[in-house]
Amino acid sequence: MEKHGQVASLCLLLVFDAVELLNETVKVFLMQLLNFAEAVAIRRRSLEKLFQILDMYDALSGVFPDLEAMVMDEFVCTEAKRVLAGLGKGD
Numbered sequence: 001m002e003k004h005g006q007v008a009s010l011c012l013l014l015v016f017d018a019v020e021l022l023n024e025t026v027k028v029f030l031m032q033l034l035n036f037a038e039a040v041a042i043r044r045r046s047l048e049k050l051f052q053i054l055d056m057y058d059a060l061s062g063v064f065p066d067l068e069a070m071v072m073d074e075f076v077c078t079e080a081k082r083v084l085a086g087l088g089k090g091d
Contacts, residue, residue, distance in 0.1 A: 023071070023073065026070075026071070027071070027073055027076055030067070030071065030076055030080075031076065031079070034076075034079050034080060034083050037056050037060055037083045037087065038083045038086060040052060040053060040056050040087065041053070041056075041083060041086035041087045041089075042086065053087055056087055057084065057087040057088055060080065060083065060084050060087065061084055064080060064081075064084065067080055
């Protein structure tokens with residue numbers, strides 16, 4: 001019976017490792033998207049670019065609750081908040 005316990009423990013360990021690997025992989029792509037959003041936020045504001053900024057703000061604010069629930073890394077959530085604030089600020 002103890003062998004089944006060891007197998008179950010090993011399976012759980014593998015699942016946790018897979019979840020951690022997936023989280024790190026997703027983090028790389030999320031940071032790239034946040035870098036793009038930050039680039040939109042820091043460029044010079046103009047009437048022509050207003051809709052791009054509003055679209056980016058709307059998209060990020062819409063997925064932010066899901067992002068907070070899914071991402072295990074607090075740094076990603078902090079960066080997303082900072083980028084969202086940058087998109088929302090007026091000049």
